Amino acid sequence: MISLQSIRKRFETKNGPVHAVDGVDLTIAEGEIFGVIGYSGAGKSTLIRMLNMLERPTEGDVTVAGKKLSALSTKELRRARQEIGMIFQHFNLLWSRTVRDNIAFPLEIAGVAKREREKRVNELIELVGLKGRGDSYPSQLSGGQKQRVGIARALANNPKVLLCDEATSALDPKTTDSILDLLVDINEKLGLTIVLITHEMHVIRKICHQVAVMEAGKVVEQGPVLDVFRKPKEEMTKEFVKQITEPEETTDAIKQMLADHPEGHIVQLTFVGEEAESPLITQLIRTFDVEVNIVQGKITKIHEGSYGTLFVALNGQKEEVERAIAFIQSKKVEVEVITYA
């Protein structure tokens, strides 16, 4: 559905060139929810804005729904853009227009007749859960409702792709979840491909199928969300995964454990699906002369399933602890020995 080939974006500034996106290749399949995560300045906004040519790449090709956008004339591009809706962090609504008229705006531009426009607007109001609010003005709506208007407007011309530029970053956690649920609903009902950028791992965890991690203009890691959560390779990815698997209390508890048992090992075990059901800890205690203390355990639900993390402290003779760790590894459970104190 979407393919980016060797795209680069260089901005010329008075302090010299800035390589905002520096050679990115990505393929996004039809119907997928694809998340791009990275810290501020990583190049996420520039990247997503190149998917509808709000920003033109300095080099490389962008193909969306079979059209090479970089090769289109202005007129052709305007038509191609109708296939690509976009929503924004600060909603970008027209404040002097009602909800209904905001949603109708792209239909007016596309030359859709009034009756058909009204019918479509009613459908969209229903789809995004704004029934009864059609005649309100944006200033009378909550943040979540404003984003619902943004979503309805973005879907007005039946796009194949929806781009979400930090669409939930201005919202509180509960409203964020309700907007994420709406995006999943739309993805499933309409088969829409969704590309989103975010700095919050929660967003990736909750709705994405695939994730790409960006750092300094490059994609440093990419794959199905479950794989990346289970086995993050890059330091940057590990930091993001920790946001979810390892809350601050865990870090504090581990520090305390290591201080109490300086000779011990703290290990983090990560299991997926049925692995989580095998009686691993019982086997460990029965087979090895080690003491096992559970520091913390957590099941994290992600869009494609769930996985569990368990932090345990292993105390005993060094060789025995090492044998116990080798045993866990043989059970296809990810094991990470934590040594920070």
Ligand SMILES: Nc1ncnc2c1ncn2[C@@H]1O[C@H](COP(=O)(O)OP(=O)(O)OP(=O)(O)O)[C@@H](O)[C@H]1O
């Ligand atoms: N129009 C511009 N002119 C000059 N530099 C720019 C421009 N737009 C972005 N940049 C620079 O490109 C780099 C990437 O910016 P970008 O906004 O794409 O990152 P981001 O990951 O989306 O971060 P944020 O969430 O803070 O927007 C930054 O160093 C930024 O200062």
